[in-house]
Amino acid sequence: MDGNANDSILGKKNYEQPEITDSEQNMDWRLSEKELAHKYHTNCQTGLSEEDAKKRLTKNGRNELTTKKQSKFVQFIKQFNNSIIYILAAAAVMTFFMHRYSDSIVIGLVIIANAIIGYVQEQQAGNALEKIREMLISKNFVIRNGKKLEMDARDIVVGDLVDLEAGDAVPADMRLISADNLNVQESILTGETAPVSKVEQALSQTKLPLGQRLNMVYASTAVSSGSGLGIVVSTADATEIGQIQDSVETVKEKPTPLMRNLNSLGFGLSVAIVVTAIALFIIGLFLDTYSLPTLLIAVITMVVGSMPEGLPASTSVVLAMGTRKMTKQNVIVKFLPAVETLGAVDIVNTDKTGTLTKNEMTVKRIVTPNNSFTVTGVGYDSDGNINFDGELELSDEKYDWQQDESMKWLVEIAGQTTDAQLHFENNKWELTGEPTDGSLTTLYRKMTGKDPEVHEIDSLPFDSAFRYSARLVDF
Incomplete structure (x- = not known):
């Protein structure tokens, strides 16, 4: 145009x-x-x-993709969305009206402590994930005003x-x-x-x-x-x-197995406590042994005493301990009850590359028309030796590969045709390009102690149909 x-x-x-x-x-x-x-x-x-x-x-x-973030107030209020918490809140109210203020305060503190533990954990996980997102922001080359510039992908x-x-x-x-x-x-x-x-x-x-x-x-x-x-x-x-x-963010969050179990427990306790309280009240009225105010106090005391006020706090503490242990293994838990869900997993189906393996390739063996060699080292680290596989025992010495003319040309060609770039970040070698090219670049570095110097004139990138790549260089 x-x-x-x-x-x-x-x-x-x-x-x-x-x-x-x-x-x-x-x-x-x-x-x-x-x-x-x-x-x-x-x-x-x-x-x-x-x-x-x-x-x-x-x-x-x-x-950059926008995420629907809940306000901190809403996140804190969500910590109270639990059937057992509802029962404890009712118990706190009843003990207050019974003038048992110490019990009411203790129950209230348990409820608040439970909410704070869950809220703090979710905030810490959210902050950690945000830092990871910042680290993963890519940079790309963009042409503006006819000039090739490297810039933040967000711009x-x-x-x-x-x-x-x-x-x-x-x-x-x-x-x-x-x-x-x-x-x-x-x-x-x-x-x-x-x-x-x-x-x-x-x-x-x-x-x-x-x-x-x-x-x-x-x-x-x-x-x-x-x-x-x-x-x-x-x-x-x-x-x-x-x-x-x-579309994913509109999907309603499903409760974890732990949340379902606690909700079922809370509902069952609620029904049992209410039914028992009503039955005791009716029996008390029928026997006519106590006055009505005394009977009401006795029933309310029974209800309060039946409340498992320590359950939510102890559950949160145990989950928090599990979360801390997983954090030491570089696992970030964003939602506290998810710890129990992970603990209930029997089988994990996972992709191999990058999960069970590192998605790294390393040259381990070199075969020329006349000789065979073993290459030591792991990954893209250039630390490693080239050992002769013949009758000579040179496993403890670095082999002078330039003695072998076929080996010399093989390594030079490998270095001249690879497109991979290796750079040292976060105490490890990172690859830009294909793992196969990365292994050849690493081999070149092991054998020469430097990166390939390529003076390209023209090239043909790898084609899966022909299964080769080619490069014309000023050599």
Whole structure:
């Protein structure tokens, strides 16, 4: 699209982004590059201007999902939503009117202490989760005014031109205008574990399931390989993941097994106590042994004495102890009764990658036409040796691999073709890119003590159909 035409649009003093209906929004896969640029008032070569991006950010807000937060007062009041608490509250009121103020105060303190324990725990868990969310905020490369800038994903706006590389988190819903062997992991949205190969061409279909929109990428997904360029079409709550979150938040919270059991216990006690009190009162009237005021006091005393006033507090203390123990194992418990639910689990069905395994790969063996070698070390740490597997016992010495010409070329080629980047964060090596590439980069570092120096002329990213990648370098 002509750059001057775009500049004239952006230069209007009273510029307002046009309203986009859901039907139009959902068919961006049908539009050509020129139509996309016109619709979102952007330039497919130079991106938005900083001035226009600031206007859009001010108007539409930051690119982050909003969460429905309850006020602290409501969170505190929720701690009293328990049938046993209701019984204890009734007991506190009755003992007060019986002028047994000490009992009334003790019961009241138990009720308040129980609420404070639950409230404090939930607040601490909420604060910890908020800090984790801050740590997980991604950064992306965005083209503005023709310059490639790295910025906080929260500052990306509709119409921005975002550059995607292997390992990037997709910051918003985007329509691709360029895709170079781009593969995106969309399992969080579609449930399909295999990466999806993306294209840049417009699609003709008017209705397409999310998983078949091959020229679209969505917030919360991740680039597994290749590269691409896309125009942001939705941010924040308007994204696909934002709409999913909104629907999830409307689902009513189900009580945990512990909450159901305590509610059942409270209801059963209430019925038993009330029935017993009525029966004793009727029997007392029939026997006519005591005066009416004395009989009422006796019945109320029985009711108060039957109340398990220590149960809520002791339950909260035990759950809090379990929560503290789990915190030491790096588990954050947001909802106190959930501790008991986890303790009642017999079988856990979990995904393997990243859960039972670390999603890391390590080269353990190298075979050349003439020799065989064992590689020591774990993960992406470059500490490790290359040991000869032949008759020589060199397990305690670092093998001079440059003696083997085949080995030398193998390692150089591995270092020149990998796209992985390793960086040391939080006392461990973190990978940007594919685990296979990460293992080759680590091997190169083990054998040379440095990162690969690649002077790329051209490249072909890995293609699952041909099962190889290639790179032309100035070597």
